[in-house]
Amino acid sequence: MTARYPGFETLALHAGQPADPTTGSRAVPIYATAAYVFEDSDHAAALFNMERAGHVYSRISNPTVAVFEERIAALEKGVGAIATASGQAALHLAIVTLMGAGSHIVASRALYGGSHNLLGFTLARFGIDTTFVDPRDHAAWRSAVRPTTRLLFGETLGNPGLDVLDIPAVSAIAHERNLPLLVDSTFTTPYLMTPFDHGADLVYHSATKFIGGHGIAIGGVLVDGGTFDWSRSGKFETLTEPYAGFHGMNFADESTVAPFLLRARREGLRDFGACMSPHTAFFLLQGVETLPLRMQRHVENTRKVVAFLAAHSQVQSIAYPELESHPDHALAKQLLPRGCGAVFSFDLKGSRQAGRAFVETLRVFSHLANVGDAKSLVIHPASTTHFRVPDADLAAAGIGQGTIRLSVGLEDIDDLLEDLEQALNRAAKAS
Amino acid sequence: MDLVASPRLYAYTGGKKFDSALPTVVFLHGGEHDHSVWALQSRYLAHHGYSVLALDLPGHMRSEGPLPQTIEAFADRIAVGIAACSAERMLLVGHSMGSLIALELATRLGEKIRGVALLATAFPMRVSTALLDATKNAAPAAMDMINVWSHSASIDAFNRKPSSPGPGFSNFWGNLRLMQRVAHRSGPEVLQSDFAASNTYQHGLEAAAELRCPVLFLLAQFDTMTPSRSAGKLIEACSDSTVVTLRGSGHALMAENPDGVRDELVRFAARSFDRTTR
Numbered sequence: 001m002t003a004r005y006p007g008f009e010t011l012a013l014h015a016g017q018p019a020d021p022t023t024g025s026r027a028v029p030i031y032a033t034a035a036y037v038f039e040d041s042d043h044a045a046a047l048f049n050m051e052r053a054g055h056v057y058s059r060i061s062n063p064t065v066a067v068f069e070e071r072i073a074a075l076e077k078g079v080g081a082i083a084t085a086s087g088q089a090a091l092h093l094a095i096v097t098l099m100g101a102g103s104h105i106v107a108s109r110a111l112y113g114g115s116h117n118l119l120g121f122t123l124a125r126f127g128i129d130t131t132f133v134d135p136r137d138h139a140a141w142r143s144a145v146r147p148t149t150r151l152l153f154g155e156t157l158g159n160p161g162l163d164v165l166d167i168p169a170v171s172a173i174a175h176e177r178n179l180p181l182l183v184d185s186t187f188t189t190p191y192l193m194t195p196f197d198h199g200a201d202l203v204y205h206s207a208t209k210f211i212g213g214h215g216i217a218i219g220g221v222l223v224d225g226g227t228f229d230w231s232r233s234g235k236f237e238t239l240t241e242p243y244a245g246f247h248g249m250n251f252a253d254e255s256t257v258a259p260f261l262l263r264a265r266r267e268g269l270r271d272f273g274a275c276m277s278p279h280t281a282f283f284l285l286q287g288v289e290t291l292p293l294r295m296q297r298h299v300e301n302t303r304k305v306v307a308f309l310a311a312h313s314q315v316q317s318i319a320y321p322e323l324e325s326h327p328d329h330a331l332a333k334q335l336l337p338r339g340c341g342a343v344f345s346f347d348l349k350g351s352r353q354a355g356r357a358f359v360e361t362l363r364v365f366s367h368l369a370n371v372g373d374a375k376s377l378v379i380h381p382a383s384t385t386h387f388r389v390p391d392a393d394l395a396a397a398g399i400g401q402g403t404i405r406l407s408v409g410l411e412d413i414d415d416l417l418e419d420l421e422q423a424l425n426r427a428a429k430a431s
Numbered sequence: 432m433d434l435v436a437s438p439r440l441y442a443y444t445g446g447k448k449f450d451s452a453l454p455t456v457v458f459l460h461g462g463e464h465d466h467s468v469w470a471l472q473s474r475y476l477a478h479h480g481y482s483v484l485a486l487d488l489p490g491h492m493r494s495e496g497p498l499p500q501t502i503e504a505f506a507d508r509i510a511v512g513i514a515a516c517s518a519e520r521m522l523l524v525g526h527s528m529g530s531l532i533a534l535e536l537a538t539r540l541g542e543k544i545r546g547v548a549l550l551a552t553a554f555p556m557r558v559s560t561a562l563l564d565a566t567k568n569a570a571p572a573a574m575d576m577i578n579v580w581s582h583s584a585s586i587d588a589f590n591r592k593p594s595s596p597g598p599g600f601s602n603f604w605g606n607l608r609l610m611q612r613v614a615h616r617s618g619p620e621v622l623q624s625d626f627a628a629s630n631t632y633q634h635g636l637e638a639a640a641e642l643r644c645p646v647l648f649l650l651a652q653f654d655t656m657t658p659s660r661s662a663g664k665l666i667e668a669c670s671d672s673t674v675v676t677l678r679g680s681g682h683a684l685m686a687e688n689p690d691g692v693r694d695e696l697v698r699f700a701a702r703s704f705d706r707t708t709r
Contacts, residue, residue: 002572003579006586015589049446051475053593053689066598073601074589079608080600226608229616253443254474255596256467256492257608265599 008075008191009292016070030282031063049247050254050266060269064278068285072211072221075190075288076203079226080261082269083219083281087186087206088114089274090220094182094202096272097264098236099150101127106144106151108135108165110158110398113385115184119153135163136327141173150235152179156195156335157187160345160381160405161319161398164328164335171199178233186210186372187341191295196225198335202260209372210342213287213294217280222264226257239263245271294374294410299339301416302408308417309346314424316402318346342409343371348402348424350431355380355402357423357430364411364419376409376416434484434512441493442466442484442512445477449484454545454704455518456696458485459509459536461527461551462625463577463610465492468526470596471689472696481700484516488529490624491617498617498624502528502632506535513540522546522703524696526685527657528629531556534638534665546703548647548696551654551682553661554635558626566623570614573622578607580655583681591679595686602686639668647699648674649684649692656682673699 006014017028036055038044046052055061069081084090095105107119109132119130133140135154145152152174154165171181180201185193189210195203205211207219230239231252239259242248246266251259269275287294303322309315310323318325321332321340332340348354358380359367365378369385379385381399394400408416432449434440442449443466456476458469466473466485477483489508490498499505509532513521521543525533530552537544558566565573582588582603594600613621639646646669650659659676666672675695680688 003576005575005579006589010586011589014586018587018590018592021592046475046478049474049478050596051478052471052693053595053597055598061598063598066594069599070589070594070601073599073604077604078601079605080594082599226605227611229612232616247446249446254446254467254470256465257605257612258596258600261599262596265597 011071011074012291013289015074016067028064028067028282028285030278032278033062034058050249058278059273059275060265062278062281065276065281068276068281068288069221071285071288072190072205073223076223077194077196077225078203078223079258081221081223082261082264083207083221083276085220085274085276086218087184087204087208087220088118090204090222091115091118091184093264093268093272093274094204094222095123095128095151097238097260097268098180099128099238102148103128103150104146104148105130105153106141106149107132108154108158108163109133110135110161110163111155112159112184135165135170138166138169138173141170145173145177145179149177149179151182153182155184155187156193157321157341157343160403162321162326162328162340162344164321164331164340166331167195167198167200167335171201175199178235180228187343188336189291189295191292192299192336192338192341196227201225201228207284208370210295210298211287211291212284213291213372213374214283215370215373215375217283219276219280219284224258224261228260230259243267295339297410298342298408301410301413302339302342302344304413305406305408305416305420306344308420312424314349314428316347316349318344320344343405343407345403345405347400348404348427348431350402350427352382352401354427354431355404356383358404358427359383359423361423361426362419364415365406371405371407373407374410376411377407379405381405434486434515438489438495438497439493440489440495440508440512441487443473445474445483445485447477447483449516450482451517451519453480453482454520454522454700455482455484456522456524456700457513458483459523459525459529459532460486460488460491461529462629463574463613463622465609465613467609468685472685472693475693476696476700479697482518484513484518486512488532490621491613496617498621499628500624501628502531502535503634505532505628506539509536510539519543520545520704522548522700524548524550525552526550527552527682528556528625531629531632531635534635537644538638538641544644546645546647546699547642548649548699549662549665550649550692551651551657551684552648552665553657554665556629556632556657558630563623563626563630566626570619570622574607574610577610577656578603581606581682583653583679583687587679588681591687593689595689602683606683606686635665636668639665642669642671644671645699645703646672647695648672649695650674650676651680651682651684651687652676652678653680654682654684
């Protein structure tokens with residue numbers, strides 16, 4: 001006797017939304033409203049006091065946004081989710097819900113530049129310090145933990161070398177110290193990996209990328225697995241002690257598995273205000289509906305592009321975990337059996353000029369600063385995002401003069417390979 | 432608050448200080464759960480004229496063991512805790528296994544009980560051999576079965592509105608994580624013990640026949656854990672019963688239809704306490 005859960009594809013289309021009870025609308029309606037009429041004063045008071053579920057003001061919650069949140073929670077197997085204005089807002093919301101000045105984070109050093117900046121510079125200005133560690137060095141994770149540490153953090157696939165975060169090992173280190181592990185799962189999406197199954201406690205996405213999938217809206221989402229025992233940890237008074245800012249509520253008394261989300265919504269969204277608009281949620285939901293189909297095609301095309309580049313004389317090296325040459329190849333097979341995503345870097349032979357020539361010659365790939373679009377994208381870090389960085393620092397970050405980052409899209413694979421071939425030929429001449 | 436200090440018997444009071452002078456609503460959760468399954472109903476009543484005691488059952492989460500092995504043993508231990516809080520007028524509200532405990536508890540507290548609400552109840556509350564075996568030998572699979580069968584059919588389990596405890600939450604995964612948390616915090620034996628206690632309880636009809644207060648049967652249309660027809664004998668045994676079936680909901684009706692459950696409990700509480708004060 002077994003019980004069967006609905007499949008991923010079904011949840012991607014239906015979770016979080018019955019047919020609209022007012023109009024019968026099958027598509028998710030865009031509830032473009034700032035606020036919601038109360039039935040009477042008692043109804044209003046009950047909503048404000050969390051005695052009943054519902055919407056008060058769209059900075060705190062909105063019916064369209066809630067569909068997006070509940071759909072992502074369903075796909076990630078989380079107890080709930082909070083949609084935010086961007087992926088960076090989701091990361092910020094997670095951190096400020098858990099800690100304040102005097103706290104400390106241990107983070108992988110293989111992070112998206114914006115996240116590295118937030119942790120290394122911006123939050124330090126507010127008294128939250130971060131120690132960055134090699135994500136593959138388990139001893140470094142362990143030894144970096146201090147009495148003031150409140151969070152371990154990494155990306156499922158690190159930047160720029162696609163380091164595969166050993167979530168089972170790093171989460172075990174975190175849990176030994178009664179700490180949670182937060183992961184940025186933007187590159188993998190719940191289709192390629194559900195981090196809660198491997199020990200992560202909190203997950204966030206830049207939903208702008210593969211979840212939305214079409215490069216049309218900026219958004220983020222923070223998901224709570226409901227797996228971390230905040231009360232037993234004893235380190236998170238924001239969740240386990242009365243909060244004067246919300247009627248003296250002790251969030252752990254109210255919800256055994258989701259005090260984090262209650263506080264994040266009732267404080268973080270309310271006070272910092274980085275909420276998602278219903279229009280953005282609608283855009284992103286169109287992407288979620290085809291997420292499984294798109295991710296299959298993204299991975300299929302990426303594997304063919306990687307094979308093409310690996311055989312090309314103008315390519316020096318490729319960082320993709322499905323290749324045996326990648327240091328995390330075995331771990332990737334364990335954690336990412338459906339594929340390692342569609343964003344990766346490779347090194348051209350030759351100079352910075354070769355990289356520039358390659359990027360400028362591509363016609364199907366678009367030269368821009370984004371990833372995870374249905375369209376194929378490319379960027380040359382040394383001449384764009386990192387153009388002010390000294391060569392030595394570039395090398396330390398794993399970025400060479402000829403490093404190219406691709407985000408492989410859904411186009412006809414022959415058109416992609418043809419485009420790459422002509423650009424590689426141009427790069428050879430430039431070097 | 433702690434009803435008993437040692438071994439600790441904990442009750443959530445709905446965000447308000449407990450006042451024994453007010454009519455008291457006692458919430459009793461089901462197997463492998465805790466007080467948080469009543470979040471919306473208990474908090475609402477606590478802010479609308481009632482004192483609330485939403486217990487963690489003995490041996491569950493914040494309430495210390497020993498873990499009672501029978502429904503009667505649960506009731507014995509809770510009766511001691513209730514006596515300590517000096518409440519004189521009470522409505523008992525139980526869900527699933529908690530509904531059986533409510534029946535037994537009512538027989539122990541006598542005249543103090545002004546109403547009993549039995550949610551997703553059945554008698555006998557038989558548990559299939561396959562599920563009972565799984566609770567003992569394959570707990571993750573058993574929790575999956577319980578979770579699927581506790582919610583309304585198929586995809587509807589993922590799109591019930593409003594979500595509980597609010598927008599953005601997943602009732603479905605929340606229930607699974609709660610069961611996992613109970614196992615982690617209170618021990619892997621709780622799951623099997625709770626389901627075995629429900630399965631072997633035999634005193635339901637006698638306990639129901641003893642009730643001299645109104646009884647509300649709040650059942651769920653798509654309950655596959657305790658199908659609504661399985662409450663028939665209990666309904667017949669009660670001298671003053673009201674039956675309400677919530678359409679569209681499954682066994683986990685407090686999460687799947689929080690407003691419907693709250694509204695029925697508000698009506699029933701008013702009736703129960705008014706009836707005795709007329």
